[in-house]
Amino acid sequence: MxxxxxxxxxxxxxxxxxxxxxxxxxxxxxxxxxxxxxxxxxxxxxxxxxxxxxxxxxxxxxxxxxxxxxxxxxxxxxxxxxxxxxxxxxxxxxxxxxxxxxxxxxxxxxxxxxxxxxxxxxxxxxxxxxxxxxxxxxxxxxxxxxxxxxxxxxxxxxxxxxxxxxxxxMPELYQHGFMSAIWLITLLMTVLGGRVIPFFTANGLGRPKVEAKPWLEYLVLGSTWLVFAIYLTGAVYYLPKSVLGGLLAVCASAHLVRALRWRIWSTLSVPLLWSLHVAYWFIPIGLFLMALAYTTNWLSVSTAFHSLTVGAMGNMILSMMCRVSLGHTGRQLIVKHAIIWAFFAVLIAALIRVFGVVLFSNMSFQLIIIAIGGWCFAYGLFAYVYYPVLTQPRADGRPG
Structure with missing residues (x-):
């Protein structure tokens, strides 16, 4: 046989x-x-x-x-x-x-x-x-x-x-669930970002990789784990807001130093790189905004959370999907011009959903609708451009 x-x-x-x-x-x-x-x-x-x-x-x-x-x-x-x-x-x-x-x-x-x-x-x-x-x-x-x-x-x-x-x-229970999930995905982005962003940047620009500083990595990962644990266990509801705000500010500062060491300004000519860096920058931004939300009346916790969801998740997911889809179908890591527009669209959607709603609160509904439009434009372009990539065999004939 x-x-x-x-x-x-x-x-x-x-x-x-x-x-x-x-x-x-x-x-x-x-x-x-x-x-x-x-x-x-x-x-x-x-x-x-x-x-x-x-x-x-x-x-x-x-x-x-x-x-x-x-x-x-x-x-x-x-x-x-x-x-x-x-x-x-x-x-x-x-x-x-x-x-x-x-x-x-x-x-x-x-x-x-x-x-x-x-x-x-x-x-x-x-x-x-x-x-x-x-x-x-x-x-x-x-x-x-x-x-x-x-x-x-x-x-x-x-x-x-x-x-x-x-x-x-019990609405408070499902709110607790989605807040825990947001911090968990933020933790996942923190871990994956630390692994891939310096590596991709070094390969894409042909320069030495920025080596991690152990003390900084312990601070970034440890503080992010701690924030997640505080939310998951429900300790967030019992801690003084000043303590929680201080912890979030420390965590944000650690992420900020980490992001600065990766030098986003050197990646601006490579869309697959700057889109990843921009996504990561929304993590310290979101953490700082969360600290402000707990210690001032300047903005709501919900708005701060959208920096992590629309900002960090929205940008990082789009960038990683484009990179992985090209790499695992045997294609060059060069995105089409339409996808560059998609990167800009999801970035603008995040800025509008977070900062636009804060600065122009009287127009919050209209701005949310615009942000939705920006997201759908970006991810709709991804689905359109990558449909043939994802539904056809690898370009190099290999399995996968």
Whole structure:
């Protein structure tokens, strides 16, 4: 009997299911546009929408556990193949994971009963992804990257808190869940940023890598972990605001020094680099704004949080999706001009959503709608430009 070779097996799998970044980047990016357009229509009163939970729950949950989680899973299940040398999930297994994610989005949007079914399907996504991520890491004993498994477990716990808030009719519980998730993703960006930004910058500019200073890394990571722990455990509700504000300011200062050492000004000619640096800069900006929100009446905590979500997450996710999609499909790391416009659009959306709303509070609704437009323009361009990249075989003919 003739055996089917690995290359023949690869050809039997649709290109979009050959690595996790393909479906999750494409569907996740497109979904963020759909979710925000719908949110904009709801805010303007143009659409009556009754999703699972309530409108605020759905917006915050879906941008974190619909959009951001999909990109995180797509990135990690792609990267693990490079880390371990063991093929990641593809084909049927990947289809199951994508189907689970899509089913949760539909069930929550249309509030389909029974509630336990919607909750169970949504909660199953991250643990299943974590299982398939852990297998190759454990198989090769790569403890350094095992760090990402607790991250997915904690994200699952934050998701559970949000669902319990709906089931038990306790809004403060689901608010606690999404705030914990935001800090957790910020922690993830802190770790990944420290790994990839100096490396990518050195390679892209052909210069020596900026070496990490151990004392600074301990301060950055330690203070960010501490902030996350304070939120996750609920200690944030008991600490004096002056203490919390001081801790956030220290954490922000450490991130600021770290970002300055990477020299963003030297990357301005390379869009795939400056977009990453800009994203990281929103972390110290967001932390400083959080410190101000807790110690003054100058702005709300919600506005400060949007520096971390629209600013840091929005910019970093777009930049990383573009880079990973090119690199893992055998293409040169050069973005098209349309994507440069997308980088500018999501940056402007973040600046408007954070600083525009603060400086022109009487126009906050209009500015939020403009920010939504900027985000959708950016991520819509990504979906349009990268659709053929993500749905066709690698340009170099290799598997993946």
């Amino acid at each position: 003739m055996q089917i070779t690995d290359s023949q097996k690869e050809e039997l799998i649709p290109p979009i299911l050959r690595l996790a970044f393909r479906p999750f980047f494409l569907f996740g990016g497109a979904f963020s546009c759909i979710a925000l357009v719908l949110w904009g229509f709801v805010l303007s009163g143009s659409v009556a929408f009754s999703p699972y939970g309530n409108l605020l729950f759905w917006h915050s949950h879906e941008m974190l556990f619909g959009f951001a989680s999909a990109i995180v899973v797509g990135f990690l299940l792609t990267a693990v193949q490079n880390w371990t040398g063991i093929p990641s999930i593809r084909g049927k297994k990947l289809a199951v994971l994508v189907g689970l994610w899509l089913s949760a989005r539909l069930l929550l949007a249309f509030s389909i009963s029974p509630v336990w079914l919607s909750t169970a399907i949504d909660l199953a996504f991250l643990p299943l992804a974590g299982y398939w991520l852990a297998k190759p890491i454990i198989a090769v004993g790569q403890m350094r990257n095992l760090f990402f498994i607790p991250i997915l477990v904690l994200m699952s716990a934050s998701n559970l808190l949000m669902h319990l808030g709906v089931i038990l009719a």
